[in-house]
Amino acid sequence: MVNIILFGPPGSGKGTQSDKIVARFGLVHLSTGNLLRQEIADKTPLGLEAQSFMDKGQLVPDEVVIGMIDTCLEKNSEAKGFLFDGFPRTVAQAEALDKLLSLRKTAISKVLALDVSETELVRRIVERGKISGRPDDNEETVMKRLQVYRNETEPVAAHYAQLQKVEHIPGEGSEAEIFEALSGRIAPFFLAKVEE
Ligand SMILES: Nc1ncnc2c1ncn2[C@@H]1O[C@H](COP(=O)(O)OP(=O)(O)OP(=O)(O)O)[C@@H](O)[C@H]1O
Numbered sequence: 245m246v247n248i249i250l251f252g253p254p255g256s257g258k259g260t261q262s263d264k265i266v267a268r269f270g271l272v273h274l275s276t277g278n279l280l281r282q283e284i285a286d287k288t289p290l291g292l293e294a295q296s297f298m299d300k301g302q303l304v305p306d307e308v309v310i311g312m313i314d315t316c317l318e319k320n321s322e323a324k325g326f327l328f329d330g331f332p333r334t335v336a337q338a339e340a341l342d343k344l345l346s347l348r349k350t351a352i353s354k355v356l357a358l359d360v361s362e363t364e365l366v367r368r369i370v371e372r373g374k375i376s377g378r379p380d381d382n383e384e385t386v387m388k389r390l391q392v393y394r395n396e397t398e399p400v401a402a403h404y405a406q407l408q409k410v411e412h413i414p415g416e417g418s419e420a421e422i423f424e425a426l427s428g429r430i431a432p433f434f435l436a437k438v439e440e
């Protein structure tokens with residue numbers, strides 16, 4: 245299996261690039277943000293619990309998102325690999341993910357981290373807010389989300405850097421350029437499988 249974490253702060257282009265990556269490589273896209281927004285749209289108890297955290301730019305409790313990912317891995321047991329987007333966001337989530345994958349005799353292949361300046365992140369999210377309808381797409385909430393990212397999510401990169409799994413990719417430039425840079429890091433995992 246090929247398991248990629250697309251890592252980066254809010255607004256760095258993870259969702260945009262995920263759509264292109266899954267189309268090219270056939271990985272299953274697991275975006276915890278999208279899964280949580282679907283729960284909210286469906287008005288489930290999980291969605292109602294998550295909404296209060298999301299609207300304030302806070303993280304949803306670890307056990308909630310880890311449970312969601314566990315269920316998705318189980319449902320997609322035949323997948324050739326996964327693209328994780330917006331997960332893991334805490335070291336506890338990363339450790340739980342490593343265990344869930346190891347139970348399935350697999351592991352994270354690569355963490356691809358998109359680097360974008362804070363000014364550009366805020367610009368993109370405020371711009372997205374004009375059409376997204378997301379209550380967390382405004383300047384005040386994005387500042388909170390960036391603070392949460394620095395405090396709780398950046399240590400996840402250090403967790404995988406210890407395992408030599410992290411590569412940084414410039415996240416500013418055209419979507420096509422960024423996609424080619426990401427594809428160039430993912431393709432070798434598929435070539436290696438063919439040569440085995
Ligand atoms: N290379 C790029 N240049 C300029 N704008 C971009 C680029 N890539 C994505 N965007 C725009 O920036 C916004 C954020 O992108 P996207 O939703 O993919 O980010 P994200 O990392 O998934 O964000 P979040 O974690 O907040 O959901 C979107 O409006 C998207 O169209």
Ligand SMILES: Nc1ncnc2c1ncn2[C@@H]1O[C@H](COP(=O)(O)O)[C@@H](O)[C@H]1O
Pocket residue numbers: 254276277278280297298299301302303304305306309329330331332333337380389
């Ligand atoms: N992995 C996650 N852990 C905790 N909270 C999460 C996680 N993924 C998403 N969330 C919540 O949803 C919003 C939006 O997520 P995006 O990935 O940016 O769409 C995020 O601010 C958290 O509240």
